[in-house]
Amino acid sequence: MSTLHDEPLLPDLIISALNRFEDEPCIHLGDQILSYGDVRRQTSQLIQALQKRGVGRGTHLAVLSKNRPEVLTNLAAAMINGSVITPLHPMGSLEDHAYVIGAAKIECLVIDVDHFSRLAADLKARFPDLIVLSFGPSDVGDDYLALASTFEPQPLVAPRVGPGDPCTLAYTGGTTGLPKGVLLPQRVWSNLTFIQMAEWEFPREVRMLVATPLSHAAMTLLGPVLLHGGSFHVMESFSPDGFFDLVEQRRITTTMIVPVMLYALQSQPRYRTADMSSMETIFYGASPMSPPKLADAIKLWGPIFFQFYGQSEAPMVIAHMKKADHDLSKPKRLASCGRPAPWVHVALLGPDNQPVAPGESGEICARGPLVMIGYHDMDVETTEALSADWLHTGDVGRFDEDGFLYIVDRTKDMVITGGFNVFPREVEDVISSHAAVNTVIVVGVPDEKWGEAVKAVVVLSRGFAPSNELTAEIQALVKQIKGSQQSPKTIDYVDGVPLTAVGKPDKKAVRARYWSGTDRSVG
Structure with missing residues (x-):
């Protein structure tokens, strides 16, 4: 098959970015600082360690870790290795993780040995064939980092994968029934990155504060931050004081938060006294934001908020509301999630799968390169979600006269x-x-x-x-x-x-x- 018109995928974009810089800082966590050269070399060594243990293209790999630099380098390694990645929730129970490992047919589990050694041992007892790699010495599996250190760094080479090949398999609880495995192909992540680079208002100097679990957030940030030559400033866990300290000390220029994090910041006295002058863009989404609380933050910190809307089945960039559209003179608009992205087809459909009349509410449906392959081993649910050649989000929305989209609610809620x-x-x-x-x-x-x-x-x-x-x-x-x-x-x-x-x-x-x-x- 000809490769003449192959588009670059996220592994290609990561390699391009890592090769572009050398001594510039890439990852900060506590006192640890890794340069782009450090990340590139460690990524190569981790790839070789994965391959030594038989983990290659198409291998289903899960990650269970609290925030540490190796989460990012392992993600880059797994992407460039062509593995299919499943993040596990750090706060999940043994039964939660056992369900996902069984349902997703996980072959390799990468763990943070400092926090999840016992849990990994219990999972290994249930799944004897599971390959366990740990960030450090462990009685459960191989020391991933020690094994990686035995290899000399090599030039990074993108895997032979196509736009439709599986890339991630993430489990979402949804509103009813068992957790569903959302299978996303390579094209989703490359197109998401293209849209972020074109539409998202990143600062000229990207110093990104990461306060959410890296295992879940990194996939959505890795491409644009690296391509901007930016740096990740990672919190081990979120706290208002820690957030404000990091912004002030590192002169953070951007971050990504969910609404409950803003509410936590607003509940502290430092909300009104912390120096936020370096912050240029706060990306927010994942759940509805309280318009009054958003308005208060805009009045205090300025027009620095950028909203994104998507879901696991079509992540993050279905629609967005830019900073200038957060107009305090139009307070009702703060309840909107912005306008659809130009690269995504969006329609409001009725029960007959036909568009509703202008001004009426309907189910938000999307089609385009962002849409999932389907739910893993759930044919009935996949057929329902992708009926009539649309992704049915389950969100009820309406457009105003200016084309801004408002989410009324979830259909099942x-x-x-x-x-x-x-x-x-x-x-x-x-x-x-x-x-x-x-x-x-x-x-x-x-x-x-x-x-x-x-x-x-x-x-x-x-x-x-x-x-x-x-x-x-x-x-x-x-x-x-x-x-x-x-x-x-x-x-x-x-x-x-x-x-x-x-x-x-x-x-x-x-x-x-x-x-x-x-x-x-x-x-």
């Missing part, structure tokens, strides 16, 4: 109470405008009279305490803006909400508490 349809996202936006509310999740819960009742689960801002008066205030606010049928019948006050691997509120886990009959105190 809709609450039907007494015959009324309630979209939790709309109720959450109202509740989050109350000064006492830091984070809110709205779900439907069983109710003998109404079938389902609207419940709000609220994390309060610093200085506020639960009370019957506060509950009444919040309920009245929703009644005033959205009507009585959308006002929560009950409000639970909690210290925190569960999060998914990418840091968005895990509505499925919250809903399960109530539908499984777990007792809760109700305000």
Whole structure:
């Protein structure tokens, strides 16, 4: 087959970037600094170590690690090696990981020995043929780094893979049923990178603060940061003080956050005193942002926010809202996720798979090079998600007269109470405008009279305490803006909400508490 018109894929882009620089800093974590030359050489050695253990093109490889530099170099090595990569959530249980390893047919597991040695031993006992490689000496498997050090660095060579060949297999819990393995081909990651380079507003000097798990975030950032000649400044784990310290000390110019991280920053006194003058772009997404909290951050830090919208099945760049579009004179627009990317087909479809009328709400559907191959070994679910030659996102959206897309809610999250349809996202936006509310999740819960009742689960801002008066205030606010049928019948006050691997509120886990009959105190 002719290779005359082959496009560069993400492994090619990584190699190009790593070859372009030498002594410039690439990765900072604590006191460790790796230059581009260091990363290039370590990547080559890791590739040779993988191949020595029989891990090559098409091998299914999983990664279980907290944040450390080797997560990035191993990712580059696995990509250039042509392996199929599955990230495992660092906070997941043994049963979570065992399910994924079995379902994804994982052949090699790379672990952070400092934190996951025992867990790896339990997984190895269940899967005796599993190849285990550890970042350091381990009783469970081979010392990956020691093995890599026995090889001399060699020039990096891209694998012989095509745009349709599998690249990543990531498991998402979704809203119902077992976790689904989203199989993404090489073309998704190269096209995602092209769109990021063309549309995303990166600073001229990229000093990227990474505060989320590298095992999940790195795939989306590796290409554009390296191609800009930028550097990663990695937090071992997120904390508001650690975030502000790193921004001030390293003069961070950009970061990627999820909304709950901004809320955590806003709950601290340093939110209003920290020196954020070096920050030029804050990318945010993965879950809906509270418009009032976003407006407050823009007023304080300036027009530095850039929103992205996508999902595991078509990651990150379905639509975006640029910094200038975060217009405080048009506050309603802050609830938007921007306009569709020019390289993606986006439509709002009705139940008949036909476009809805202008101004009406419909399911957000996408097609183009960003769309997944399908769900791994789940033919029925794949057929449903990709019916009529569209990816059905499960999100309900509408366009305004200027072409901005607004996500009303998830189709499966809709609450039907007494015959009324309630979209939790709309109720959450109202509740989050109350000064006492830091984070809110709205779900439907069983109710003998109404079938389902609207419940709000609220994390309060610093200085506020639960009370019957506060509950009444919040309920009245929703009644005033959205009507009585959308006002929560009950409000639970909690210290925190569960999060998914990418840091968005895990509505499925919250809903399960109530539908499984777990007792809760109700305000």
